[in-house]
Amino acid sequence: MLFVWPVLWAVALFLLAAGSGSSASRRLAAVSFFAGTGALAAVLDLNIIPALADGAVRDRWEQPLYRLQAAASVTSYYGVPYAFLLFALAFRPVRMHPALRRALPIALLAPIALCLLLTPGYTERYPISFEVVVWWAAPYILYGAAHILLLRPRRSPLSPTYWIVCLAVVPPVLFLMVMSYVLPSLGMLRMWVYNAWVASLAVAVFLIGLFSYGFMGIRLLVDRRRLDTTWRAVNAGTAILNHAMKNDAGKLRLFGEKTKRYAEKTNQPELLRDIETMLSASLHMQEMIARVHRRTGDLELRRTSVRLGELLRDTLAALEPQLDGIRTQLLLPAREWRAEVDAAQLGEALNNIVANAAEAIKGRGGALTVKLSEGRRELVVEVADTGPGMTRSQRAHALEPFYTTKGGGTNFGLGLPYAYQVMRKHGGGRSRSGARAVKVRASI
16 A cells, blocks of 8 residues: 555646546546545555554644544545546536536535434444445445446547446446445454555556557657657758858859859850759759748748638649549538638648548549548547558657658658648647548638
């Protein structure tokens, strides 16, 4: 228990800090906190209070620590079932009236309030009235577990989170229910000592799953911050490089033009050809670095009201030569949506994504689908193709600047990173979709 208590609280803090304000993350953090509070009570009971030396130290600290242990124990017994049920309802949301959704957490506190008011207070042998509490605590946990297990992942991005919860959250809570509520209600007390082993295993599974696959968007948040930091570094570097190259290229052109006039005046055709080659190379060099800088520079949005369906039609129309021989489908909702967006930047971002999809299936006789769908608070533009997709390693690096799997000197590996930054600026992002679909979101 000495190890379990700080680890469970650390997991709770991590979920709160990295959970992006998710209701499910907050409630799972509450489950971890209340479980850690129970571990704290066990540490006080088994380690700290017995270790107090006799005399003034024990006289001063025994009663405060005993009261802390009592408060921690009762809080854990009542808090874990309540928080777990709320987590289950947030993890798999149920359609209900907004007023009922707000009232439900308060209504679920009723058994706790009644037990606190009507059952005997804390004692070392009976921290709570197990034979009473089990009748609401066990149903809370059983319903929450059944509610989670009935959730079937409908698409691959949900699978890691679903299975992490099934392996790292549900079994330990069910084990805790048996050891801390059911068996004590039958007279088998202090069975909670076995919870530490299961809790340790659950934390290990949770951490492995978190850093391998991500959990409820947490890994995405870490990846997003890493990509943003990388993008800012690239932006600063290309700005400095563009400035230096522009100055040097300007000097080359100045002296090159001067030498060109001299070659023309003195009728030296061979020197003139060399000067033309040098001027062309300097112009090409300046243009290439300017193109990189334009893609990596800080994006400033100029928002206007745009019909998104029309923007998608225009994007596909501009790419008709590249889409030749590809079965292309544009799916739009019945309602014509308008959004405040930067039409030029958004159009370029969509152009990059569609062009990438077209390249992936060119010559394969594949199909490409562009779909605009309506969410509750957002519009989703999805570009899907039937190409071979990317490996897991390629997907992990797809949004990193200058990463590319294509050959040729004109492929800088900036198309998808640029599209990602444009959508981030619009308040959207990308889904953790598989190799055949990229989702971008724009606020309505």
